[in-house]
Amino acid sequence: MDAEALWTAVFFLGLFAVIGMRFVPKKNRVFITDYQKGVRFIKGSFAGILGPGSYLSGNSEVEITVVDMRPFPFLIERFFYQDGLQAPSVISISAELSVSDSYRAVTGVKDRIADSIAIVRDALHSCTSRMSAELTSKGRYAMADKVTVTANAELNKIGMAIANVEVTELWSRPMPAYPSLRAN
């Protein structure tokens, strides 16, 4: 093959490549940073968790959902309840939500932050209504630990977790002293 024929072949190959590229479905590039994770689905089925990097996606076969793994701080303020002794009480907490399992966080709930906060509120209600509010700092830590354990048991089902729970306000109305009960 002489040089002229070779260059002609290269010319036509290049022409076909450029025309061919126009008909290839355009793919998007998904960029995942080191504080994110990607959940890849191929033809609708789960196909793995992706770490930091750059990936092609966007066609009908491969879909990548990016999950932010950074904490989401939130406050629950002035939560009124009746404690284990039926005393009117109030509690406020601050805490951080984060994703513990990106696959479950993507497939388990539609709005993971809003749903997680609802779960934390339920956990808060269930913990506080069974305990008597101890107003010391030790009591606050105990309450925070209890809320963390109870909330995480439920949040784990949707791939979320709560951490750094701090009881920022806790008060319970003192119960009146009743006269001792005697047998009739």
Add this chain to the structure above:
Amino acid sequence: MAAFAWLMVTINYVLRSRLGRPAKVTLLEYQRGIRYRRGLARDEVGPGQHWSWTGFEKTIFLDTRPIALSYQNQVVTLSDGFTAIYGFSASVEVRSVRKALYSSQAYSQMPAFVLLSCMRTVLSESDSKRVRISQQNISNEITERARTRLDAAGFVLASFRMGQLGIAASN
């Protein structure tokens, strides 16, 4: 010659599909960013124009202008059952771009979260007598707590003023 040009065009297409294309990112004088290469933080970039390959590089930037906060008529129950009403205004600046970016999903909400938490914690641990007579001490304690936590999150507390603090009623 034409064939050589076509060869270059073909190589260009192949490289573009792998590397993307060079793109210019312009950061304004109040913006700072972190350049990521293949998903990993590479270096911090300041104001100006920065080139990156769209295929494997990305610059994520933050607004470093001061974040102003103002909250009024917040209610808290004190340790002796009285209810206090408080308000404050503050200004917070980004000190470390990297820490601020990684501190939370929405970095601009972090200062409000920290200040509201510290404010409520300190007031809730105080009684009505302390609130009446030593407001300056309370303000100092809140500032100290908030400063430590904000520093860990990459922010600096530029100013803090507790404009409103009073006893409302007893529960």
